[in-house]
Amino acid sequence: MLSLGEKTSHPVRAPVRADTRAGDGGVRREFEYVRKGTVSWYGVQDCVSGAVQMLRARSSMDSAAFIEVLEYLKDVHGPDFMLIMDNGPAHTSPATTAWLAEHPGIEILLTPKHASWVNPIESVFGIVTRQVLEHDWFTTGDDCDQAVREWVQERTRTHRPVSFTWQLAA
Incomplete structure (x- = not known):
């Protein structure tokens, strides 16, 4: 079982001026920055292993790009697996629907509308944002991508299966 989602258009920003040291030894960071573009990722989490x-x-996140990701997942995980994803336009387009019809071993579980939190990969996006993307400056999209890849390598050393529970409010 795999969880799939998109983290779209994360801004790549570089500071106008370098960080400086304040008199008390703390770091002083300027708020001004220069935009260096955006970076987008497809996130995939194996729910069994974590x-x-x-x-x-590398391109716009349209149906053609999404089908390339599906092809990749099929090559890596074989022709039979379950995929949890939201019902975004690229996921439900005629091209994607046709591709999935040609691959009946791939079972799709769509999350309800307005309930992205049900998809386990969305929690991972929140963690990578807080731990890597929120507090660092990047000069290029490649720098940003490299930082995320290093975070993924570290997380892979300590990954755990997805354990998703909830309860109704009393």
């Missing part, structure tokens, strides 16, 4: 992959999107 292993995570972040696949950098």
Whole structure:
């Protein structure tokens, strides 16, 4: 069982001025920055092992790009697996629907509309954002992607199966 989602258009920002040291030894970071573009990823989490992959999107995140990701997953995981994903336009387009019809061993579990939190990979996106993307400056998209890849390598050493529970409010 795999969980799939997109982390789209993360801004790549570089500071206008370097960080400086304040008189008390603390770091002073300027708020001004220069935009250096954006980076997008397809995130995949194996729900059984908890292993995570972040696949950098090299083009727009349309049906053709999404089908390339599906082809990759089929090559890596074989022709039979379950995929949890939201019902975004690229996931439900006629091209994607046709591709999935040609691959009946891939079972799709769509999350309900407005319930992205049900998809386990969305939690991973929140963690990578807080631990890597929120507090660092990157000069290029490749720098940003490299930082995410290093985080994924570290997380892979300590990954755990997905354990998803919930309860109704009383």
